[in-house]
Amino acid sequence: NAGVTQTPKFQVLKTGQSMTLQCAQDMNHEYMSWYRQDPGMGLRLIHYSVGAGITDQGEVPNGYNVSRSTTEDFPLRLLSAAPSQTSVYFCASTLGAPNYEQYFGPGTRLTVT
Amino acid sequence: QQQVKQSPQSLIVQKGGISIINCAYENTAFDYFPWYQQFPGKGPALLIAIRPDVSEKKEGRFTISFNKSAKQFSLHIMDSQPGDSATYFCAASMNTGFQKLVFGTGTRLLVSP
Numbered sequence: 001n002a003g004v005t006q007t008p009k010f011q012v013l014k015t016g017q018s019m020t021l022q023c024a025q026d027m028n029h030e031y032m033s034w035y036r037q038d039p040g041m042g043l044r045l046i047h048y049s050v051g052a053g054i055t056d057q058g059e060v061p062n063g064y065n066v067s068r069s070t071t072e073d074f075p076l077r078l079l080s081a082a083p084s085q086t087s088v089y090f091c092a093s094t095l096g097a098p099n100y101e102q103y104f105g106p107g108t109r110l111t112v113t
Numbered sequence: 114q115q116q117v118k119q120s121p122q123s124l125i126v127q128k129g130g131i132s133i134i135n136c137a138y139e140n141t142a143f144d145y146f147p148w149y150q151q152f153p154g155k156g157p158a159l160l161i162a163i164r165p166d167v168s169e170k171k172e173g174r175f176t177i178s179f180n181k182s183a184k185q186f187s188l189h190i191m192d193s194q195p196g197d198s199a200t201y202f203c204a205a206s207m208n209t210g211f212q213k214l215v216f217g218t219g220t221r222l223l224v225s226p
Contacts, residue, residue, distance in 0.1 A: 004156070031211050042119075042202055042216035043157070050211050058213065090156050100145055100212050104156030 002026050004105035006091050012111045013081040021076040021108050023091030031094045032074040033058070033102070034066065036087040043090065049074055081112045116140055117205050119217025126224050132190040134220045136203035139184065143205040145212060148177065148188050151200045151219075160201070161188070193224045 007022045025032065033048035035058075045058030049068040063085060065077040074093075078085060088109050092102040118137045126132045138146075147162035163170045163177040163186065170177045176189040190197055201220045206212040 033211075040122075040218055042117075042218045043214075044216070045213055048211055048213070056211075059215075092156075094212070096211075100147070100162070100206070101159045102212075102214065104149075104158065106154075106156050 004091055004093055004103050006089075006105035006108050008108060009106065010109050012113065013078070014113055015081060015083060017081050019078050019081065021078075021089055021091075021110070023074045023076065023105060024072050025074075025091075025093040025103070026072065027093060027095070027103065028071060029093035029095050029103070030071065031096050032068065033092050033094075034064070034074070034076045035090045035092065035104075036060065037090060037107075038087050046076065046089075078110075081110075083112045086110060086112045116215045117203060117217045119203050119220060121220060122218070123221045124223070126190075126193045126222065128193065128195060128224055128226050130193050130224075132188075132193045132197070132222055132224070134188045134201055134203070134222070135185065136187065136205075136217050137183075137185045138205050138215075140205070140207070140215075141184070142207045143215075144208045145206045146177070146179065146186050147204050147214070148175075149202045149204065149216075151202065153199075157202060190222075193222075195224045195226050198222055198224050 034046040035043040047066040091105040149157035150160040151157040174191045179186045203217040204214040
């Protein structure tokens with residue numbers, strides 16, 4: 001069991017570029033989510049999915065798109081990168097009730113110049 | 114709007130001492146309160162969690178104390194060890210289909226040998 005995997009581990013983008021952060025889980029979890037972590041702000045929910053084909057917005061969705069075509073994969077797309085999107089991005093998955101533990105991936109550190 | 118306030122921002126404790134981290138929440142609909150531990154370069158991992166029907170939960174050296182009337186909960190680490198040095202996040206969520214975790218801003222704990 002690899003758990004939750006994320007690629008790439010590090011990425012540098014120029015303002016205006018687009019890219020996709022990959023996330024995959026092999027635990028057959030229905031729920032997946034993306035968070036960003038910024039100093040002094042904790043983790044904030046960007047988007048989440050309650051199953052294949054179903055996604056919804058979290059607290060800070062602007063500038064990001066997601067899709068969920070399979071149970072295993074939940075990519076996060078940055079449409080036009082901005083310096084404000086410099087952050088560490090974490091993908092997480094959870095089985096749901098009654099076990100609410102969220103399993104986090106190792107993160108992607110993104111810098112936008 | 115910070116719905117979960119965490120303090121202190123950083124904490125230094127001697128080996129063998131007690132580490133205490135506090136959190137306060139505003140939304141009385143929250144009914145799940147986990148603590149996550151994060152080591153540098155890693156994703157957060159669930160440490161311990163509590164629901165508001167109990168006032169205390171203990172797992173090994175880690176204890177959550179919960180005060181529903183004050184809307185506060187805290188993490189106590191007994192006999193703190195250098196290996197406990199990490200960043201700790203409290204969080205809260207409501208009992209809806211997908212548990213949208215609202216995180217505190219984190220506490221960086223350093224246990225000195």
